[in-house]
Amino acid sequence: MNALQRLCKQLGLSFNDQALLREALSHRSYGTPNYERLEYLGDSLLNFVVADELHQAHSDLDEGDLSRLRASLVRGTTLAEIAREYQLGDYLLMGSGELKSGGFDRDSILADVVESIIGATLRDAGFEAARALVVRLYGRRLVNLPAADTLKDSKTRLQEYLQGDGHALPLYKVIEKTGQDHKLSFTVECVSEAQKLRTTATASSRRKAEQAAAQAMLESLSP
Amino acid sequence: MNALQRLCKQLGLSFNDQALLREALSHRSYGTPNYERLEYLGDSLLNFVVADELHQAHSDLDEGDLSRLRASLVRGTTLAEIAREYQLGDYLLMGSGELKSGGFDRDSILADVVESIIGATLRDAGFEAARALVVRLYGRRLVNLPAADTLKDSKTRLQEYLQGDGHALPLYKVIEKTGQDHKLSFTVECVSEAQKLRTTATASSRRKAEQAAAQAMLESLSP
Numbered sequence: 001m002n003a004l005q006r007l008c009k010q011l012g013l014s015f016n017d018q019a020l021l022r023e024a025l026s027h028r029s030y031g032t033p034n035y036e037r038l039e040y041l042g043d044s045l046l047n048f049v050v051a052d053e054l055h056q057a058h059s060d061l062d063e064g065d066l067s068r069l070r071a072s073l074v075r076g077t078t079l080a081e082i083a084r085e086y087q088l089g090d091y092l093l094m095g096s097g098e099l100k101s102g103g104f105d106r107d108s109i110l111a112d113v114v115e116s117i118i119g120a121t122l123r124d125a126g127f128e129a130a131r132a133l134v135v136r137l138y139g140r141r142l143v144n145l146p147a148a149d150t151l152k153d154s155k156t157r158l159q160e161y162l163q164g165d166g167h168a169l170p171l172y173k174v175i176e177k178t179g180q181d182h183k184l185s186f187t188v189e190c191v192s193e194a195q196k197l198r199t200t201a202t203a204s205s206r207r208k209a210e211q212a213a214a215q216a217m218l219e220s221l222s223p
Numbered sequence: 224m225n226a227l228q229r230l231c232k233q234l235g236l237s238f239n240d241q242a243l244l245r246e247a248l249s250h251r252s253y254g255t256p257n258y259e260r261l262e263y264l265g266d267s268l269l270n271f272v273v274a275d276e277l278h279q280a281h282s283d284l285d286e287g288d289l290s291r292l293r294a295s296l297v298r299g300t301t302l303a304e305i306a307r308e309y310q311l312g313d314y315l316l317m318g319s320g321e322l323k324s325g326g327f328d329r330d331s332i333l334a335d336v337v338e339s340i341i342g343a344t345l346r347d348a349g350f351e352a353a354r355a356l357v358v359r360l361y362g363r364r365l366v367n368l369p370a371a372d373t374l375k376d377s378k379t380r381l382q383e384y385l386q387g388d389g390h391a392l393p394l395y396k397v398i399e400k401t402g403q404d405h406k407l408s409f410t411v412e413c414v415s416e417a418q419k420l421r422t423t424a425t426a427s428s429r430r431k432a433e434q435a436a437a438q439a440m441l442e443s444l445s446p
Contacts, residue, residue, distance in 0.1 A: 036285065036286045037278065037285065037286050037289065039286065040274065040278070040286040040289055040290060041274055041275060041278045043274075044270050044271040044274035044275070044293075045271050045274075045275070047267050047270065047271065048267040048268050048270065048271035051263065051264055051267035051268075052264060052267070052268070052345070055260065055263070055264045055342075055346075062259065062260065063259040063260050063262065063263040066260065066263055067263060070267075119278075122275070123278075127350060
């Protein structure tokens with residue numbers, strides 16, 4: 001059994017067109033064709049199948065929660081986890097420079113290859129086969145979901161917490177800005193008049209500093 | 224024939240579950256359930272089907288061109304055009320405030336409803352029916368594509384133009400920044416040493432000003 005046959009067995013696939021599977025495993029450093037067109041295709045199929053599974057299983061969730069859950073399932077770190085479970089790194093075809101620099105274990109490349117294999121399966125065996133592969137690769141991940149609430153950003157959670165108690169919205173204000181151009185540093189203050197609380201945080205962008213200040217306030221509010 | 228039956232006929236659909244079609248046509252201002260969950264679903268199906276059609280039809284295009292073509296096909300203005308061709312605005316269910324303010328003819332709402340009807344078709348009749356609807360709604364748009372090159376942003380096109388002639392990259396520099404916070408104004412200079420050309424442009428962000436300066440340089444380079 002050669003490497004591609006072993007991989008197919010592991011993934012529960014039987015590829016008619018082995019060249020397509022090789023394309024899905026070929027990094028740009030290996031030449032052309034490489035996995036990038038199939039990754040584009042697989043990415044959109046994956047997004048759709050995960051959206052569809054969540055929509056069917058969770059009639060209680062609104063589109064905001066569904067979108068956040070989907071984003072957490074299709075992000076690079078989740079895909080890289082899946083790639084490692086199936087040892088996809090062992091099958092990558094790469095140029096020697098990329099190999100030496102550890103590309104076979106890089107999250108971004110591993111995530112790409114999960115998508116390109118999904119795309120190759122679509123081209124080789126059609127939509128239902130590719131959908132089944134997504135469901136198989138994700139396994140329990142599509143069932144054991146994080147609480148939708150925990151995926152909200154800190155500002156949103158703080159706002160909902162305060163509004164839930166009938167309080168006014170928190171106020172954010174940049175109180176210090178230092179550095180120049182791409183080395184800027186923002187210090188933001190978050191004030192809740194109702195709770196008589198004030199937190200500050202510093203980060204490389206206003207948005208990040210606001211989120212960190214909101215997180216600090218959430219922490220000082222939780223029992 | 225009632226309104227929903229007329230719409231189905233126009234779209235070439237036969238809905239088993241009329242409640243689902245009503246949901247797809249209900250704006251948030253009309254109450255709950257509204258079209259937002261179905262829009263989330265239809266959006267992801269639409270993205271996938273358009274990606275797939277382009278991938279199959281254009282083996283000559285790389286993933287960058289495919290992505291730009293897809294973006295141009297699924298953006299709000301294209302969807303609103305399609306909605307108007309099918310007079311979808313006539314079938315919207317909205318609260319009276321939204322109706323009076325012209326919501327039935329707003330691009331963003333019309334675009335949403337194209338997606339929600341696609342999502343409803345998926346739930347009602349399955350993937351192949353929804354895919355066929357997308358292909359039907361798009362018609363010639365999936366065939367008469369803009370030249371992939373015209374979808375690139377101005378900085379990319381300028382860079383490719385200069386590199387194609389073996390010239391160095393253009394340089395961008397902010398030469399003036401006025402105003403405060405959300406009323407900032409940036410003036411950017413674009414310089415091509417090789418062509419002995421210099422253009423400037425002013426906009427509300429550095430990125431926009433750079434694009435405009437690149438566009439101005441492209442125009443002064445074209446015969």
